[in-house]
Amino acid sequence: MLPIPLRTFFAARQRSFYVRLYFGLLLLVGLFCYKDYGVSWDEPVDRTNGMVSAKYVGGLVAPEWTSNQAAFTDTPDIHGYRENDHGVLFEMPLAFVDQLIDIRDSRTYYLLRHFAVFLVFVVGVWALYNIGRVRFNSWRLGLLLSTLLVLSPRFFAEAFYNGKDIVFLAFFTMGVYTLVRLLQRPSLARAAVHGVATAAAIDVRILGVLLIALTVGMVGLEVLFGADARARRWQFARALPVFGVVVVVAVIIGWPYLWEAPIDNFLTSLENMKRFRWNGEVIYLGERVSTLALPWHYAPVWIAVTTPVAYIGAFLLGSLATAFAVLRHPIAALRTFEGRLNVLFIGWFALPIVMVIALHSVIYDGWRHLYFVYPALLLVALRGAWALWQQGQRLRWMRPVAVGAAGLAGLEMVYTVGRMVQAHPQEQVYFSFLPGEEADRLFERDYWGLSYRQGLEWVAQHDPAPQLNVMGQNGGLIENNLAIMKPEVRARFRVWQPGQEQEAGKQLYFLGAYRTHPEAYPPSLGGEIYTLKPYGVTALSVLHAW
Structure with missing residues (x-):
């Protein structure tokens, strides 16, 4: 029997040790995996966006140094550049690092980039851990929550190459964490930190302005329903203006596009986001659908089929529990800090999805534009699982249900890990419960184009010829994925363009993925000699023609 201060001390040391061990192991996993992924559609353009702002x-700031950088010679000027309104808080520092350490080879750059994206993802995982620790008053449940994110196959894969959606997820989650800290104990320092975190999210993607709406709404709930509301009103009355000023200043500092005309350029960027229209096609439920005419259920269905079943079940349970508590005793539910956080998590998840449906916003490539709501889904899911477990402890007849549900969820997590290892490094084509042939028929598959790297490596390993002639459904994706391969292997490849006359006696390999091409490739392109099928899903075909 230790005195309470000693017990508290040792418990804190135990928490610190295990939390550090957890995140140390997560970084170690990243070190083992970051070299394995290909280069996606967006990465070359994202690199250019960063270079434009860096130039x-x-x-x-340093015109002489800038003029001596050869890479800036071919970099477009920010004025008139088509994508100059994109946030570059992640891309621009990476561009400066690229120039400062004088990266000469594309493979070095993309490996650095992939590890940098993963580091930002780890920061987001850490922020989610802290939100869970506060909400459930348990560091163990906080680590469980972080594990749910890491063991989400598509998110794990994209944590190495998706410098847009995963980076925004991480920054938005950090913004929610600083909001939770502000709500716990309002102060000028915490308001300023939250302002910086909010600005950082906006400087990655302008949709980060949702954090401002969440902040105002949650402060309103704290003032109305929080303990000692009268005393806290003055604290929040002082904190909110500081938050607002810091957000404005920090957004402008971190977004060079705004420097010359902060208000006009910000409004232009916001309007461009509202009016964004990509007139393309996606494969959805077995049909070709225009991105300008997506059904309302496009995002919910994609969420359902790419999220582990146990997570979805627990999320539904958590949503029902929150709705029941608020509707049955709204005042009592909002009187507790945990109850108000439950409302925050539901709003974080639901508000962006409702906006997309109501405004008929264009989204494509699954639901990647909404990835930043996924941590909220996990928080609600853990709330549902924890509520079921607590009921099992209180009611004898519920105990078998709670234990059985926990066992099934644990088995699915183990199964998911096994599938991730087996599919590596193509976890991005994960479907939770759909058989491979059904996923092939109903949805797009490797829309990022990462499988091209594995196909090119297979060709290089199985054909010793000094020159390897390849062409693909998209030549740009072949070029992208050659860029991350070792220079000596890359030098063996020659990329052919459609319609280019084939030289007599030269072998030609055709690589085709299945983004907007759900059907098999015609025999006229050659015989299929290799098929990449992670999770049983056909991601890439390699055809051989003479």
Whole structure:
């Protein structure tokens, strides 16, 4: 029997040890995996976006150094650049690192980039852990929550190459964590930190302005229903203006596009986001559907089929529990800090999805534009699982149900880990419960184009010829994935363009993925000699023609 202070001390040391061990192991996993992934559609463009802003900033701060950088010679000027309104808080520092350490080879750059994306993802996992620790008053449940995110196959894969959606997820989650800290104990320092975190999210993607709405709404709930509301009103009355000023200043500092005309350019960027229209096609439920005419259920269905079943079941349970508590005793539910956080998590998840449906917003490539709501889904899911477990402890007849549900969820997590290891490094084509042939028929598969790297490596390993002639459904994706391969292997490949006359006696390999091409490739392109099928889903075919 230790005195309470000693017990508290040792418990804190235990928590610190296990939390550090957990995140140390997560970083170690990243070190083992970051070299394995290909280069996606967006990465070359994202790199250019960062270079454009870096050139602009460098020209203002260090014009002589900037003029001596050969890479900036071919970099477009920010004025008139088509994508100059994109947030570059992640891309621009990476561009400066690229120039400062003088990266000469594309493979080095993309490996650095992939590890940098993963580091940002780890920060997001850490933020989610802390939100869970506060909400459930348990560091163990906080680590369980983090594990749910890491063991989400598509998110794990994209944590190495998706510099847009995963980076925004991490920054948005950090913004929610700083909001939770502000709500716990309002102060000017916490308001300023939350302002910086909010600005950082906005400077990655302008949709981060949702954090401002969540902040105002949650502060309103704290003032109305929090303990000692009268005393806290003055604290929040002082904190909110500080938050607002810091957000404005930090957003402008972190977004060079705004420097010359902060208000006008910000409004232009916001309007461009509202009016964004990509007139393309996606494969959805077995049909070709225009991105301008997506059904309302497009995002919910994609969420359902790409999220582990146990997570979805627990999320539904948590949503029902929250709705029941609020509707049955709204005042009592909102009187507790945990109850108000439950409302925050539901709003975090539901508000963006409702906006997409109501505004008929264009989204594509699954639901990647809404990835930032996924941590909220996990928080609600853990609330549902924890509520079921607590009921099992109180009611004898519920105990077998709670234990059985926990056992099934644990088995699915183990099964998911096994499937991730087996599918590596193509976890991005994960479907939770659909058989491979059904996924092939109903949905797009490797829309990122990462499987091209594995196909190219297979060709290089199985054909010793000094020159390997390849062409693909998309030549740009072949070029992207050659860029991350070792220089000596890359030098063996020659990319052919459609319609280019084939040289007599030269072998030609055709690589085709299945983004907007759900059907098999015609025999006229050659015989299929290799098929990449992670999770039983056909991600890439390699055809051989003479």
